[in-house]
Amino acid sequence: MRNNSEPTIFDLSSVGRNGYQLPESDVRGSEFPTEFAREDLAFPELSEQDVVRHYSRLSALNYHVDKGLYPLGSCTMKYNPKISEKTARLDGFTQLHPLQPTETVQGALFLIYDLQHILSEISGFTACSLVPAAGAQGEFCGVKMIAAHHAYKKQHQRKVMLIPDSAHGTNPATSAMCGYECMPVKTDSRGNIDLEDLASKCNKELAGIMITLPNTLGLFDENILKATAMVHKSGGLVYGDGANMNALLGIAWLSDLGFDVMHYNLHKTFSTPHGGGGPGAGAVCCNRLLEPYLPGPICEMIEEGTKDEPPFYGLYSPERTIGMVKAFYGHFTVLVRAYTYLRVLGANGLRRVAEYAALNANYLMQALKxxxxxPYDRTCIHEFVLDIKWEDAPDIRALDVAKRLMDFGYHPPTNYFPLIVHESLMIEPTETENKRTLDEFIEAMNSIAEDARHAPEMLRKAPSETPFGRMDEVKAARDLKLTA
Ligand SMILES: Cc1ncc(COP(=O)(O)O)c(C=O)c1O
Structure with a gap:
């Protein structure tokens, strides 16, 4: 539904106007095959200025993290420092060809080697592969590695993967793709893994568990050590979904908490512009047990340097690798951005990232509650989840609040996930926002809460200030129409 009249390029068209001047033709003309020509194909007729202004105006309608707060819980849309764009565009990186001999790409290999090392250190693990192209592919690799290990140990009866009921949808999808039977584990009243439910599912058929930490309620699981020990006791392995790692940088090692393998979402935690299927990198880190199964190629130091010669780097795949999952080295420029981010911040800076992520989320949560x-009223880590169920405004849903926020100029938070909170709004301010931005957001949210009681139609009709009004999202997905 269109709200205000944003003209299409056809509305702007005017017969006879054009934006080009071609020189006299100096080649012989030829007959155009008319059987392929259409009489009824409309072309807009515009000047160059009309076209430039039209597309510039449209580009400014897009919402993006450089325009304002993007509190999309679980997706971590933080500000992407521009220095990372600069380094990712350096000719020395962009002009490389992946088939070049390794002696001619030593700088790029050093970057891969050092990034593998830094990511292993941050998670407490011993090895890392940077190849997976996204978080979901990192999950796929990690769970495949667990499966490969059980197969190597001839533990073929291990066919169940446990997944907390708060998990992101990619976790059960990954397990199913790896051939596992997915079994949910309940969340207890404090938002932790329910240990009683977990105990009832720990047996000889258990291959492992996929745990997100902090979980998608934004909470640190108080039962994490007990939960991972229970899974190990039954012979299962523990996968860590590290999509929320911005909350733990420099604070906790997943290896210490009983995890065996994990992925990072480099594009979220270490800032690459992403979304809408944009580029990602889902680096996988693991302990010694699973190291032989990592996907290659992995970068290694073949010769140590001397005082005159730098070290020499090469590539290898581990002995029992799950195989290649992506062409060449993965999304290399995402790796360059992550490396820049990590090197610029350093160890102390990274810890401050985690501290600010928690401070900002708790500041917002305390104000909005x-x-x-x-629903889970305790100190959160990097995000928190509201449940839009007001007794005095029973018809207002999470979707109404999310859509109304667009009228205030904000990207809506994640809604209807995690599934265990029925009218959920999952808010992640991220560490990069300042107090003033957070206060303005609180003001907008409070004003929406007020309208929910006194002018509920403002919410139900929202958004009214954007070029397009409320979409029928199911119809849009099922009955996609790409023409005007
Ligand atoms: C908790 C969690 N796990 C996994 C993923 C998957 O990551 P990606 O979108 O890079 O595939 C996401 C993405 O939003 C996530 O929030």
């Missing part, structure tokens, strides 16, 4: 229902 005065006006919005908060």
């Amino acid at each position: 005065k006006t919005y229902p908060l």
Whole structure:
């Protein structure tokens, strides 16, 4: 539904106007095959200025993280420092060809080698592969590695993968793709893994568990050590979904908490512009047990340097590797951005990232819980989940609040995930926002809560200030129409 009249390029068209001047033709003309020509194909007729202004105006309608707060829980849309764009565009990186001999790409290999090392150190693990192209592919690799290990140990009866009921949808999808039977584990009243439910599912058929930490309620699981020990005791392995690692940088090692393998979402945690299927990197880190199964190629130092010669780097694939999952080295320029981010911040800076992520989320949560229902009311880490169920505004849903936020100029938070909170709004301010931005957001949210009681139609009709109004999202997905 269109709200205000943003003209299409056809509305702007005017017969006879054009934006080009071609020189006299100096080649012989030829007959155009008319059987392929259409009489009814409309072309807009515009000047160059009309076209430039039209597309410039449209580009400014897009919402993006450089325009304002993007509190999309679980997706971590933080500000992407521009220095990373600069380094990713250096000719020395962009002009490389992946088939060049290794002696001619030593700088790029050093970057891969050092990044593998830094990511292993941050998670406490011993090895890393940077090849997976996204978080979901990192998960796929990690769970395949678990499966390969059980197969190597002839533990073929291990066919169940446990997944907490708060998990991101990619976790069960990954397990199913790896041939596992997925079994949910309940969340207890404090938002932790329910240990009783977990105990009832730990047996000889258990291949492992996929745990997100902090979980998608934004909470640190208080039962994590007990949960991982229970899974190990039954012979299962523990996968860590590290999509929320911005909350733990420099604070905790997943290896210490009983995890065997994990992925990072480099594009979220270490800032690459992403979304809408944009480029990602889902680096996988693991302990010694699973190291032989990592996907290659992995970068290694073949010769140590001397005082006159730098070290020499090469590539290898581990002995029992799950195989190649992506062409060449993965999404290399995402790796360059992550490396830049890590090197610029250093160890102390990374810890401050985690501290600010938690501080910002808790500041917002404490303010908003005065006006919005908060189902798990305890200190959160990097995000928190509201449940839009007001007794005095029973018809207002999470979707209405999310859409109304667009009228205030914000990207809506994640909604209807995690599934265990039925009217959920999952808010992640990220570490990069300042107090003033957070206060303005609180003001907008409070004003929406007020309208929910006194002018509920403002929410139900929202958004009204954007070029397009509320979409029928199911129809849009099922009955996609790509023409005007
Ligand atoms: C908790 C969690 N796990 C996994 C993923 C998958 O990551 P990607 O989108 O890079 O495939 C996401 C992405 O939003 C996520 O939030």
